Amino acid sequence: MGSVLSNFFGGDAGAESQSSAEDSSVTSFHSSARWQLYFNELKETPKLIVIDFSASWCGPCKFLEPAIHAMSQKFTDVDFVKIDVDELPDVAQEFGVQAMPTLVLVKRGKELDRVVGAKKDELEKKIAKHRPSS
Amino acid sequence: MTTQASAFSVAVPSVAPPFRRLRNPFLVRAQAEPSDKSVEIMRKFSEQYARKSGTYFCVDKGVTSVVIKGLADHKDTLGAPLCPCRHYDDKAAEVAQGFWNCPCVPMRERKECHCMLFLTPDNDFAGNEQTITLDEIQESTANM
Numbered sequence: 001m002g003s004v005l006s007n008f009f010g011g012d013a014g015a016e017s018q019s020s021a022e023d024s025s026v027t028s029f030h031s032s033a034r035w036q037l038y039f040n041e042l043k044e045t046p047k048l049i050v051i052d053f054s055a056s057w058c059g060p061c062k063f064l065e066p067a068i069h070a071m072s073q074k075f076t077d078v079d080f081v082k083i084d085v086d087e088l089p090d091v092a093q094e095f096g097v098q099a100m101p102t103l104v105l106v107k108r109g110k111e112l113d114r115v116v117g118a119k120k121d122e123l124e125k126k127i128a129k130h131r132p133s134s
Numbered sequence: 135m136t137t138q139a140s141a142f143s144v145a146v147p148s149v150a151p152p153f154r155r156l157r158n159p160f161l162v163r164a165q166a167e168p169s170d171k172s173v174e175i176m177r178k179f180s181e182q183y184a185r186k187s188g189t190y191f192c193v194d195k196g197v198t199s200v201v202i203k204g205l206a207d208h209k210d211t212l213g214a215p216l217c218p219c220r221h222y223d224d225k226a227a228e229v230a231q232g233f234w235n236c237p238c239v240p241m242r243e244r245k246e247c248h249c250m251l252f253l254t255p256d257n258d259f260a261g262n263e264q265t266i267t268l269d270e271i272q273e274s275t276a277n278m
């Protein structure tokens with residue numbers, strides 16, 4: 001069962017990165033432990049992280065997706081991360097996510113700002129404001 | 135004692151509920167498709183409720199389709215069309231509570247649907263349609 005599961009999630013992770021191969025600058029996390037490791041590492045740097053909390057059947061999340069991919073290519077000094085709240089509910093809870101999509105801007109382990117809903121322009125403005133080179 | 139314990143642990147997987155991996159191991163996302171029956175029920179409900187509330191579907195019907203499928207999925211798995219655009223600590227408790235069952239309280243009271251399923255005409259993303267076909271739903275969610 002365990003190996004089947006890990007195969008399954010492993011396969012899923014592979015497929016995920018494949019599906020966005022042409023603009024793979026958004027990283028999807030499928031395990032809380034890996035997320036925590038990444039998050040702790042980034043705490044030591046001044047890098048801005050944009051965490052996109054979404055869900056499989058959330059329409060506005062799909063709507064915002066192309067814009068996020070575009071921003072990830074535009075702001076190459078910013079890390080874009082995607083987390084499915086059903087897959088990693090503990091991370092969603094830790095960040096107090098209620099409505100989706102919720103985009104949390106984090107730097108040095110601290111939340112700077114957040115945008116709730118498919119508000120593309122507001123998100124872009126906030127990223128531009130908080131990114132280190134601005 | 136030891137034999138009993140191991141026998142028990144062997145028995146557990148067969149008792150465990152069927153996991154969704156059984157649906158389609160090659161599916162791109164870790165999700166199961168909702169039943170056709172529930173999709174049709176939620177499609178009809180959405181059309182009726184849009185007309186009743188004087189709201190419209192999104193110009194991008196892909197948004198509408200995804201949400202309808204999300205409602206159908208929750209109807210299948212939870213017994214009620216819980217809003218698919220929110221995160222809950224306990225979905226079953228949320229269903230029983232009823233606040234976020236579609237149409238949710240904010241929609242019924244103030245025509246606020248953050249899922250962008252029902253949009254008031256003044257919304258930038260509102261289209262001018264109150265109908266959506268099953269084909270449209272399947273087509274726009276085919277590559278998910």
